[in-house]
Amino acid sequence: MTDIATTELESVSPRTAERTPAPRRRRRPTVGKVVAWAVMIVLLLITLFPFYWMLRTALSSNGALYSNATSLLPVDFSWGGFERVFGLQTTEEAIAQGGSGASIDFWLYLRNSVIVATGVTACQVFFSAMAAYAFSRLRWKGRNAVFSVFLLSLMVPAIFTLLPNFVMIRDLGLIDTLLGIMLPGLFMTPFAIFFLRQFFMNVPLEVEEAALIDGASKVRVFFALIIPMSVGPIATISILTYIGSWNDYFWPLMVSYTDESRVLTVALGNFKSQTPQTGPDWAGLMAATLVAALPMIALFLAFAKRIVNSIGFSGIK
Amino acid sequence: MNRTHSRRRGLASRVARTSAALAAVTLVAAGCSGTAEGDGGTAIDYWLWDANQLPAYQRCADAFEEQNPDLQIRISQYGWDDYWSKLTAGFVAGAGPDVFTDHLTRYPEYAQRGLLVDLSTLDATADIDPGGFQEGLADLWVGQDGGQYGVPKDFDTVALFYDRNVIEEAGLSPADLESLDWNPEDGGSFEELLAHLSVDENGIRGDEEGFDPDNVAVYGYASNGSGGTDGQTAWSWLAASTGWEFTNADVWGTEYYYDDPRFQASVAWLFGLVDKGYMAPFEEVGTAPNPQQALGSGRAALSVNGSWMLGTYANLEGVDLGIASLPSGPIGHPVSMYNGLADSISAQSPDPEEAARWVAFLGSDDCQNLVGEAGVVLPARPAGTEAAIEAFADRGLDVSPFTDLVDNGYTVYFPVTDAYGSISALGAPIMDEIYIGNRDVGTLTEMNDEVNAILSGG
Numbered sequence: 018m019t020d021i022a023t024t025e026l027e028s029v030s031p032r033t034a035e036r037t038p039a040p041r042r043r044r045r046p047t048v049g050k051v052v053a054w055a056v057m058i059v060l061l062l063i064t065l066f067p068f069y070w071m072l073r074t075a076l077s078s079n080g081a082l083y084s085n086a087t088s089l090l091p092v093d094f095s096w097g098g099f100e101r102v103f104g105l106q107t108t109e110e111a112i113a114q115g116g117s118g119a120s121i122d123f124w125l126y127l128r129n130s131v132i133v134a135t136g137v138t139a140c141q142v143f144f145s146a147m148a149a150y151a152f153s154r155l156r157w158k159g160r161n162a163v164f165s166v167f168l169l170s171l172m173v174p175a176i177f178t179l180l181p182n183f184v185m186i187r188d189l190g191l192i193d194t195l196l197g198i199m200l201p202g203l204f205m206t207p208f209a210i211f212f213l214r215q216f217f218m219n220v221p222l223e224v225e226e227a228a229l230i231d232g233a234s235k236v237r238v239f240f241a242l243i244i245p246m247s248v249g250p251i252a253t254i255s256i257l258t259y260i261g262s263w264n265d266y267f268w269p270l271m272v273s274y275t276d277e278s279r280v281l282t283v284a285l286g287n288f289k290s291q292t293p294q295t296g297p298d299w300a301g302l303m304a305a306t307l308v309a310a311l312p313m314i315a316l317f318l319a320f321a322k323r324i325v326n327s328i329g330f331s332g333i334k
Numbered sequence: 335m336n337r338t339h340s341r342r343r344g345l346a347s348r349v350a351r352t353s354a355a356l357a358a359v360t361l362v363a364a365g366c367s368g369t370a371e372g373d374g375g376t377a378i379d380y381w382l383w384d385a386n387q388l389p390a391y392q393r394c395a396d397a398f399e400e401q402n403p404d405l406q407i408r409i410s411q412y413g414w415d416d417y418w419s420k421l422t423a424g425f426v427a428g429a430g431p432d433v434f435t436d437h438l439t440r441y442p443e444y445a446q447r448g449l450l451v452d453l454s455t456l457d458a459t460a461d462i463d464p465g466g467f468q469e470g471l472a473d474l475w476v477g478q479d480g481g482q483y484g485v486p487k488d489f490d491t492v493a494l495f496y497d498r499n500v501i502e503e504a505g506l507s508p509a510d511l512e513s514l515d516w517n518p519e520d521g522g523s524f525e526e527l528l529a530h531l532s533v534d535e536n537g538i539r540g541d542e543e544g545f546d547p548d549n550v551a552v553y554g555y556a557s558n559g560s561g562g563t564d565g566q567t568a569w570s571w572l573a574a575s576t577g578w579e580f581t582n583a584d585v586w587g588t589e590y591y592y593d594d595p596r597f598q599a600s601v602a603w604l605f606g607l608v609d610k611g612y613m614a615p616f617e618e619v620g621t622a623p624n625p626q627q628a629l630g631s632g633r634a635a636l637s638v639n640g641s642w643m644l645g646t647y648a649n650l651e652g653v654d655l656g657i658a659s660l661p662s663g664p665i666g667h668p669v670s671m672y673n674g675l676a677d678s679i680s681a682q683s684p685d686p687e688e689a690a691r692w693v694a695f696l697g698s699d700d701c702q703n704l705v706g707e708a709g710v711v712l713p714a715r716p717a718g719t720e721a722a723i724e725a726f727a728d729r730g731l732d733v734s735p736f737t738d739l740v741d742n743g744y745t746v747y748f749p750v751t752d753a754y755g756s757i758s759a760l761g762a763p764i765m766d767e768i769y770i771g772n773r774d775v776g777t778l779t780e781m782n783d784e785v786n787a788i789l790s791g792g
Contacts, residue, residue, distance in 0.1 A: 080649045081651040082630075093651065108389045112386055112645070183426070183427050183429075187429050270412075270419070270420060271420060271423050274410065274429075275408075287385060
């Protein structure tokens, strides 16, 4: 199983590409290739169009949007949406442009979001990896029973644990702190453990046995063998956790009461409809969504290739 | 081979080192971010949901703190949906506000569960004269046990918004919108107007020969959706102008009247506009109608909406906004739903007496004049209402169609009853089906039986 996966991935990895001889002359593009490229480009445009539409709406004026709803270009071009996101407008200006009267301290919220997402990701992945190691490579009494219970907890909808968690956070005195926002996901999630356990189980036993025979302790095996050999999956779960934590809305909304602990998603909720009947601040909402999504898009661009390339397992060849 | 290994190892240890460092920084930073306690003495937490009113209430808080140096007001604003989630969780965990903006659909349940303080038991609010507010507003907030659970802050009614340019293009003048009449049988002059303002794809008007109701470019009337069980902007003003009332009492009715033929005929007339081509079908507006967008984009000519939407309509670009009174119904005058918000005090507040001082100030001329001057809503005290009328006039908006209704007593209350949530959950899909055309208005009689069963059982 692992061998097949390895060879498949090896064949497309850049290192092997260097070894294959380059074609002597450029082939003329065949009809099929042209069609394939055309289809790809069309699909790409379709995929990217919603993002363009968000940008176009973000650069429009709320009042004018309705009068020209189908225009492909920004309607009555204005930086107002972005100005509101970064808190550069006075409340009077914002209200006049169809925004909300709430003040925005963008950089503070960004800082809070980074702290929460980073903290949750680093701690959760580290502790989950330890648990996954215990569940996959250590033999102990009742291991599988405990793991089954773990899997059961995957099936509990988050909404059930919301209020008990909230009451607990309050009793701990952590309401309105970043720690309170991080705590529920700080130590582990069943999914992360389950995910990592699957990969750890696939690390060849021989490697570990060799290390143990050489006198390495279990702890050393974990840090020096298992983790380095599972960089790909660990990076994958880290990114998933980071994005999930970054986009989390409801829990931070519950815990946060002041700007000190407000994260970006909750703060940008200001651009949704504030009252049951008034329409949202469309320009601000789209600008806010773009700004909030940018760090995640950047993160993905930076790591995507590395993740894909490192999912191939090294080990015995 | 070897090279790859060492590169992997390098990456792994780099990742590990970076995460460890970041985690350490994070935990330190998180530990440091406690709530800063203000030095203004006792802090009163006040919540509201309308961001547009936030600046005005901040001014109220500043004025109040000047007069009461021992108290400090902390205002938090959350959008409508988040607001109620957070408030509910706050009640459960005892982490809610001291004072909050309350809504007629929510307070009966809160009062029943003992989550609100009866304001007549607190020093600062015990002597508030209900007669100091616009007629009847304070009565809405008297619970079934006779306790006062809110001090009125503002009120809203409904009127007709239109674009003067569109009216003039149709060869009419704003004066033609002044004395409209309506009845559920033939729609009166109101329906004639809607017909004239509807234009199909070929430019033929609804009152001309050959009008195509299936391909309409401009609808005479902007849809407000199916209206759920209160139909605040959708059908309440139509049905109430026939003399129909929601329940058997102004507040705390024990029986709904959705089985009344007058109500059913009004609903049938409204949703019958779809087949005539004077109003958009359900599939165009869905469950989130946006009448201001319809008016702003020229998709519809007239839009009935509430006074809380004044600012939104006034900001529509390219629209020369006019406001007219609702058409008068079979009982000889227009009728609008009359609804208002109030400030309530949470039973969990550790400082109810201090909170009451703030609530009394919110309900005083001092604060309501400040709110009126902001020109966002119509405050509950007559002086505040006047201030708002002036503020709107400065922006070229004549809001008398909203305020005249109250002065003349042409109003019907929002239905304040028990079990509103369950009734609404039952009724909203049924009203949607009627709008879609899958259901006959006669079946509202069965719905009424179910509603009353909920009410008597609840």
